[in-house]
Amino acid sequence: MPGIHILDLFQGIATLAASEPFIFTGRIFLMMLGLLLIYLGQRGVLEALLMIPMGLGMATVNAAVLFLRAGKMGTLFLDPLASTTDDVVTQLQINWLQPIYTFAFSNGLIACLVFLGIGTLLDVGYVMQRPFRSMFLAICGEIGTLVAFPLGVAMGLPVNEAAATATIGGADGPMVLFASLILAPEIFVPITVVGYLYLGLTYGGYPYLIKLLVPKKLRGIAMPPDTTRPISAGEKMVFAVVACVLLSLLFPVAAPLFLALFLGVIVRESGLNYFYDLFSNQILYGATFFLGLVLGVLCEANTILNPTVLILLVIGIIALIFSAIGGLIGGYILYFVSGGKYNPVIGIAAVSCVPTTAKVAQKVVSAANNNAIILPHALGASISGVITSATFAAVLISLLRATGG
Amino acid sequence: MTQTVGTTIGQAVFSYLLMAVIACICAVIIRLIVIVLARTQKRAPIVAPPLTVSAKTAADDPAAIAAVIAAAVHAALGGHRLVSFTEALPQPTWAHEIRSRHHTSHMPHR
16 A cells, blocks of 8 residues: 555554564574574473573564554553552553562562462471581572672672562572562563573583582482481471561561461461462462563563673672582582582582472482482472571661661 | 682682582581481380281282283373382382472473
8 A cells, every 4th residue: 555664554564664673683683592492391301380481582673662652662562660549550451461470570579479479389297307407508599699799899880779689599480580680670670571581490400510510429429318307397387477577577578478488388388278279379479470471571671681691690609509509519418528429410409499499409319329318308408598598688778778888 | 800710720710619618617517417307306206006807818819910900000101111019118208299390301302
């Protein structure tokens, strides 16, 4: 038809053609990256539950950029930059994912829902049977955060952004999201995306690191049978209540996360089966789905591409590698202290990421010795890792707030 | 806010040590809870009833039983290797369900 340019009909291509070369390349790259995430998720290299919605969201949002009013480019998914009340209310009526972002994402609700679901999966009895060893390993597994924080400042990040990025060393996705929302809201999207991408890689990458640092003879050490008595549900509930109140008293800024986590533990132990089924299935997997989808949609080239992303990529991987090395060093210390009876691979499970790292540890140990069962010990360290990474994030947030960071 | 790397190292070490102290306190609290509640939950020892011995020879086929158990485990959990068959004891059953969930949590297509 006369008067209509062909690109007016296909606005995704039109906006691509009208973009600056940097954004043009970025959109193509992010579309390809999204497709790669779907592939790797489907193949089991990355966590499928998160990567498939995230990958499709990322690929689609970068394809679906169109011209809005006054020639401005945007999407009909969500606008993370809407800040004033009028803007937010307007976007709520236009963008279909804006309600999820505004009411569940930017206030940390979705992180707390995921934590609540994780809490229902945690059997704190594993920690309560061997609290000192588990906590010791978990403390060693936080070394990545310790290293990454000053490294981020050395690489030019402001202190708040460096601290938020360093929490990737705790290997706890909801924690990274929550900490970055509080400490560095302006770059919480790239921090969280980088964090989740790397956490997805732990399942495939950590076994190589373990094999590199622990000889096969030590990987195959069978742990002696447990002589500790079983922990009752009542004892676990008492622990959850005491820990929740105590940690919230110390760090009110992280109290939502503590409450969500320990509420999940109490729901699990209290025998409230309807709540247990709801939170461990629908809520956990529903929140994980929308977390992945919204994270993917937030990866629009105009929003996410800035020079700090490269720094985040470097700091994130260093944080996770150092945390893994720290955990394994802790495992080695227990190995020597116990006179060679403790399997040092258990240390890797202290890098939180519950229960992935515990399963990675058991998988590697089983490959070396089919009869060695270390999963209960690994789960104890992994659950302790959740507590220490939440505590470390809370300490960092409180410290930086106190010092004006 | 910008600050020197030296100051940040100091903050990082301080935060790490504070986290370690709190984790140790958590471990002590856990131990105390376990010790205190164990004392309050002590029960009278359970006396086993006297055994009744049957005059009949037990019709038992361990190989068939093992095959049935292996098939049931495979149906419930998928392709896992059975390490051993032992008599079911009451102590570790509290952990069975969550172990099963951990084993299968990375099978989203089940």
